Amino acid sequence: MVILAGGRSRRLGRSKPWVRLGGVSVLERVIAAGCRALDLDDGGLTDGAGGVIVCVRDRAAFADRATAEAVVLPDRVRIVEDDPGLAGPVSGLVAGLGAVSEGIVGVLAADLPFVDPALIVGLLEALGASPQVDAVVPVVDGRDQSLCAAYRTSVVETARLLGERPLARDPDQGRGPALADLLAALSVRRVSSVGDLGPDRLAVMCRGIDTPEDLAWAESRVRGDPGEKGPDFG
Numbered sequence: 712m713v714i715l716a717g718g719r720s721r722r723l724g725r726s727k728p729w730v731r732l733g734g735v736s737v738l739e740r741v742i743a744a745g746c747r748a749l750d751l752d753d754g755g756l757t758d759g760a761g762g763v764i765v766c767v768r769d770r771a772a773f774a775d776r777a778t779a780e781a782v783v784l785p786d787r788v789r790i791v792e793d794d795p796g797l798a799g800p801v802s803g804l805v806a807g808l809g810a811v812s813e814g815i816v817g818v819l820a821a822d823l824p825f826v827d828p829a830l831i832v833g834l835l836e837a838l839g840a841s842p843q844v845d846a847v848v849p850v851v852d853g854r855d856q857s858l859c860a861a862y863r864t865s866v867v868e869t870a871r872l873l874g875e876r877p878l879a880r881d882p883d884q885g886r887g888p889a890l891a892d893l894l895a896a897l898s899v900r901r902v903s904s905v906g907d908l909g910p911d912r913l914a915v916m917c918r919g920i921d922t923p924e925d926l927a928w929a930e931s932r933v934r935g936d937p938g939e940k941g942p943d944f945g
Contacts, residue, residue: 712745712746712748712749712762712763712764712816712817712819712831713763713764713766713803713804713807713808713810713811713816713817713818713819714738714741714742714745714763714764714765714766714807714818714819714820714821715766715800715803715804715807715818715819715820715821715858716728716738716765716766716767716773716803716821717766717767717768717793717800717802717803718800718820718821718822720822722921722922723920723921723922723923723925723926724923726776727821727822727919727920727921728741728821728822729776729780730822730920730926732824732929732930732933733933736780736782737821737822737823737824737920738765738782738821739782740823740824740825740826741819741820741821741822741823741824741826742763742765742784742785742788744819744823744826744827744828744831745763745817745819745828745831746762746763746785746787746788747828748817748828748831748832748835749762749763749787750828751828751829751832762786762787762788762789763785763787763788763789764788764789764790764791764807764810764811765784765788765789765790765791765821766791766792766793766802766803766804766806766807767790767791767792767793768792768793769792770790770791770792773790774790789810791806791807791810792806793805793806794806794809794871794874796874797871797874798874799874799889800820800857800858800890801870801873801874801890801893802874804818804862804867804870804890804893805867805870805871805874808862808864808866808867808870809864809867811864812864813864813865814863814864815835815838815839815861815862815863815864816835816861816862816863816864817831817834817835817860817861818858818859818860818861818862819831819858819859820858820859820919822919822920822921823858823859823916823917823918823919824920824929824933825915825916825918825929825932826859826916826917827908827912827916829905829906829907829908830849830859830905830908830913830916831861833905833906833908834847834849834859834860834861834902834905835861837861837900837902837905838861838862838863838900841900843898844897844898844899844900845862845863845865845866845869845897845898845899846860846861846862846863846866846894846897846898846899846900847860847861847899847900847901847902848860848894848899848900848901848902849901849902849903849905849913849917850901850902850903851903851910851913851914851917851918852914855890855891855894855899855901856913856917857890857891857893857894858890858919859916859917866893866897869893869896869897870893873892873893873896915932
């Protein structure tokens with residue numbers, strides 16, 4: 712399970728993973744979903760031995776922030792740094808996929824407060840049942856949700872080559888190739904529902920807090936639903 716937490720949160724104006732909803736950081740919520748997915752997956756699809764990998768720009772800075780926020784991560788969580796030669800989400804994806812054993816992996820952005828472990832497991836099962844494809848990606852309102860998806864670890868080489876293209880790489884500015892470019896180079900199965908989770912539920916689970924409007928939506932949802940108050944690490 713790979714969680715990408717190295718984004719610069721430019722549109723929101725503050726670090727998205729550390730935003731608190733119902734007293735709990737969004738990062739903790741996403742990690743909890745990843746941990747529960749490891750417990751729920753009895754088909755051996757997730758890399759249980761590798762646990763949950765959180766990809767960050769700077770490990771020391773991340774540790775300092777976690778201490779300041781009084782966030783204690785479960786033992787099964789491992790922190791790795793983004794690939795320093797790349798930029799954007801591809802840098803985290805390359806680092807995360809490169810840190811797990813061969814197989815298939817769930818990949819989540821660190822700003823998805825309502826992602827459910829059942830979605831992660833469902834995506835992994837769908838990819839496991841589709842040996843001819845490289846990734847299974849939900850589609851919401853016609854848009855690929857590439858940061859709430861399942862990938863084969865073998866795509867890491869394609870991702871690395873994409874990120875190394877001269878015009879696609881600007882780590883100092885935080886810019887890099889879009890994951891849409893990576894999907895275009897892969898064989899992808901797109902899904903609008905996963906098991907019992909239909910389009911409406913996917914729209915909630917795959918929505919990140921990219922903007923102040925997104926954050927207002929998430930805060931309203933937490934206030935109105937006691938079931939969204941906090942994580943269960945399993």
